[in-house]
Structures are given as structure tokens and as C-alpha cells.
Amino acid sequence: MTSGTLVRTSSFKAVGFFDEGFFIDCVDSEFNARLRERGLRALAGRGCNLEHSLGNARPMKILGWHARVGSKKLYVYYHAPFRVYYITRNSLILARRYALKQPTWVLRRIYMEIQSHVVRFGFGPNRKKHLVAALAGVRDALRQKMGKIDDSLAARLR
Numbered sequence: 001m002t003s004g005t006l007v008r009t010s011s012f013k014a015v016g017f018f019d020e021g022f023f024i025d026c027v028d029s030e031f032n033a034r035l036r037e038r039g040l041r042a043l044a045g046r047g048c049n050l051e052h053s054l055g056n057a058r059p060m061k062i063l064g065w066h067a068r069v070g071s072k073k074l075y076v077y078y079h080a081p082f083r084v085y086y087i088t089r090n091s092l093i094l095a096r097r098y099a100l101k102q103p104t105w106v107l108r109r110i111y112m113e114i115q116s117h118v119v120r121f122g123f124g125p126n127r128k129k130h131l132v133a134a135l136a137g138v139r140d141a142l143r144q145k146m147g148k149i150d151d152s153l154a155a156r157l158r
Contacts (some may be wrong), residue, residue: 005042014038021146026085026090032097033105055079060123067123076119081129081157084120085149087113088137093146129157 015034018027032042055058055077060067067074079087091113099106121132136153149157 011035011040014040022090022093023086023146023148024090026094027087029109030094033094033102036105037101055083058125060119061125076124077116078124079120081088081126081133082149082154084130085133085137085140085153085157087116088134089141089145090137092138092141095146098142099128133157 015031015038019030020027022030037044056079057075058078060074060076091109095106095110117134121127121134124130133153
């Protein structure tokens, strides 16, 4: 989690600053990948609370029924479509950069993103906009287009 992070100056000198091209998602993950390449590690200090939401939890509905496993109700962690664009694009850019250097980490991240997309597209709200966002994210990852989302695409995703 990039916000609220304290980084030693020596770490920035060793690996450089945060990559602003990621803009919103994966900024911390990419920075940590570079730290690992230099043999450095990110640590959580004693007493620090690094919990944060992974989106807004919404009931997973199947034909109006709130899905459950046993007595446990299931939820879809919802992100706005513009966030799905960044998550998709930036995850693929990370995979491309680090697949050969850190394959286990990349495979784990991609597996988790595929799971999220399956749930998002199968059970979440705004499926069509999420699909448009994800496909645009794939397109821009292939083009290696970084930075802020295009205004026209952002408007389509609202």
C-alpha cells in the first residue's frame, strides 16, 4: 500500500522512485519488485495496521439469490470500472516486466487477478462496463501505454 508508507532515502537511491506511470494501481507492487531485485525487503513495523479495503463488498447474487457456501454468504468485491482498467493494465505491465525475474510472484498475482475477473464478470454489477474496461486495459498493456486513463474512455466507463 503506497499511501502511508515510509521509505528510507537509501532505498530510493538503490531502486529509484515510484513509477508514476502506474497511476493508482500496482505502484507499491512494482516498487517492491524492484526492492526484491536488489535484495531489499519492505517491512511492516510493529503495531502498524496496513489493512485496507479491496473494494466495496456487495452480495454475490445468482438469479436474485444471495450465494453462499454452507452458512457463509459470499460477496463480490466491487471496483468502479475505471479501477478495473488500471488493475488490468497495470497487472499485465507488471507481468511483462517481471515474469522472467520473479515468475512465482507474477504467476500468483495473475492467478488472483483471473479469479477476481471471473467473479466480477460472472456475478458483479456493471459487467458490460467492466468488460470494456478490462479489454481496454489489455489493449493499453500490449501498447505499453501508461499514465492516466484517456478522458474519452473514462467517460464511457462512468
